[in-house]
Amino acid sequence: MSNLKPDSVIACLDCPNHVQAVLEASMWASIRLQAPIGLLYSVPSLQQKAAVDYSGCLNIDDENTLLDQFTAKEHLSNCELKAQGKRLLHQASSYCEQQRHKIKTYTLHRHEKLDESINYVDDQAQLIVIGHHVTCKSTLSQLIRSSHCPILVTHAPFLPPTSALFAFDNSPTSHKMLNWLCKTPLVRALMIHIVMVSKENSENCDALREAYARLKQAGIKCKKTLLDCRDVTSALTYYQHDNDIGLLMTGAFAQPRLIELLKGSDTKKLLGSTTTPYLLFPKA
Structure with missing residues (x-):
């Protein structure tokens, strides 16, 4: 048994x-x-x-x-x-x-x-x-x-985080992760930076604003940032380091396989570059 x-x-x-x-x-x-x-x-x-x-x-x-x-x-x-x-x-x-x-x-x-x-x-x-x-x-x-x-x-040693970076890309996986973050007590006491790496247009700005509002309504301290950058890994890594954020949170391998094949996997790149605890949420 x-x-x-x-x-x-x-x-x-x-x-x-x-x-x-x-x-x-x-x-x-x-x-x-x-x-x-x-x-x-x-x-x-x-x-x-x-x-x-x-x-x-x-x-x-x-x-x-x-x-x-x-x-x-x-x-x-x-x-x-x-x-x-x-x-x-x-x-x-x-x-x-x-x-x-x-x-x-x-x-x-x-x-x-x-x-x-x-x-x-x-x-x-x-x-x-x-x-x-x-x-x-x-x-x-x-x-x-x-x-x-x-x-x-x-990594070793583990350092308890006081803040977290939530990489939001408006995908089904990131919306599923958003729902989970609003409910789980795991990160409720942390300051969450919700960061979107994409073109600065009305669609992305609206999606980021709505995600930010969901976190606020759930009683989570947070701030939002949109980074107009092509290299997702570099943008997230730089932002995390620049803001001294102790926990990275993203969807896990949420990109289509074709994009991974052509451009490489952002998840795999982040696994190789981050030196902080990294929370990965399963693909929707």
Whole structure:
């Protein structure tokens, strides 16, 4: 029987360098969403050429809960992989308990690839949190593209944001994300900059004004900006840096595939350029 709890924040513990950041981001989200954290560990593929070393991936005062140093081998046996997962999940649970936020956590030890594990939690989770560098065979872009749940990608260390940039392009995905932002408590306390990168014409100005009004009506502090620029990635990156905004929020791979093929994916470019937490909303 599955122990997956509905409406959880799922913390993907797949990358040694980002485990602590993923847990910090998950606790930040859990407090705001009033949701439990599902600690998800997927057994790495046996095709990996070297063992994934999780030793020292968390800073915990209690030395008894630190992970043992894993011996680098060409391959790990199934028993060793399971034992590694249990130790990692135990350490992650201990870390969350020490933060004194009274957050409920539970573990999900999946003996499958990470993309299959994300597919398993996808329909019932509120939010999936994942590190910027994944160790599985799938790329981060592939994992995000196939998900139907909002995904928060974090670098290490995770810095709790006080403001967020919502990239609005008047697409069905951005309108769906707008509806979600008006309802979710996740970003309600943040100052949201709603930014549109497009031609400055009456249609775009009206769409941006209406989106801004929706956020205001929902009780969210916000400001609107239209940037007349061809390069979406550069415009958003510059605006975010210039305004010291701690969280980027966009639709995930919302462009038509033909445009992605000809011009490249804005989502993929932003994943490669941003150094802040990045919230991606699934394509409508």
